Amino acid sequence: MNAYALEKTAVVLIGYQKDYFADDGRLVGALEGDWRRTMLENTNRLLDGLQNTAATVISTPIQFTPDYEELVEPTGILETIVEAGAFRRGDPGSETIEDLQRRSDWILEISGKRGLNAFSNTELGATLEARGIEDVVLAGVVTSICIDSTGRAAAERGYRVSVLSDCTAGRTDYEQKFYCDSIFPLYAKVIELDDLCGEKT
Numbered sequence: 001m002n003a004y005a006l007e008k009t010a011v012v013l014i015g016y017q018k019d020y021f022a023d024d025g026r027l028v029g030a031l032e033g034d035w036r037r038t039m040l041e042n043t044n045r046l047l048d049g050l051q052n053t054a055a056t057v058i059s060t061p062i063q064f065t066p067d068y069e070e071l072v073e074p075t076g077i078l079e080t081i082v083e084a085g086a087f088r089r090g091d092p093g094s095e096t097i098e099d100l101q102r103r104s105d106w107i108l109e110i111s112g113k114r115g116l117n118a119f120s121n122t123e124l125g126a127t128l129e130a131r132g133i134e135d136v137v138l139a140g141v142v143t144s145i146c147i148d149s150t151g152r153a154a155a156e157r158g159y160r161v162s163v164l165s166d167c168t169a170g171r172t173d174y175e176q177k178f179y180c181d182s183i184f185p186l187y188a189k190v191i192e193l194d195d196l197c198g199e200k201t
Contacts, residue, residue, distance in 0.1 A: 007054035014140030019093035049197025139167035161188035
């Protein structure tokens with residue numbers, strides 16, 4: 001069905017939180033186009049295909065303290081997050097979206113992410129090692145930031161990295177295409193969900 005040994009594969013979900021995906025999310029306008037609908041449709045197909053397989057599926061939400069005390073002079077996307085008041089622990093916008101919550105019996109949530117890289121300040125590395133993972137597959141937002149940062153970190157740790165082009169989104173369509181065409185192939189495979197789960201009829 002696919003070239004991945006699913007028992008040694010972890011799909012890492014990044015940024016699937018209400019501040020990005022809810023209609024009233026604080027960062028809903030940060031990415032252009034109709035990406036939310038498309039990403040959710042594709043992600044749900046991905047998760048349906050992985051349910052009842054040996055693959056490890058991990059959600060890595062980002063959450064900050066209410067006053068962002070852990071961020072010292074934030075710049076770039078982190079400054080945007082602070083200005084928008086997004087991803088504050090305890091706020092509805094920091095919650096994981098319902099599409100993942102309803103699968104919480106088999107999606108492993110790893111907390112602690114407070115920056116761009118899902119390995120930083122979390123148990124992600126230890127979890128992958130304990131489960132004998134060899135392939136790390138990434139889905140989520142934002143392509144040029146958290147996806148790229150986590151992908152590079154995984155590659156540096158010796159994992160084979162794949163990025164799901166149809167389950168990720170950039171700030172612009174151009175950015176998404178540029179990273180999938182020119183950046184990710186430097187250290188990762190760029191695949192579609194059917195490459196991992198097998199084509200559904």
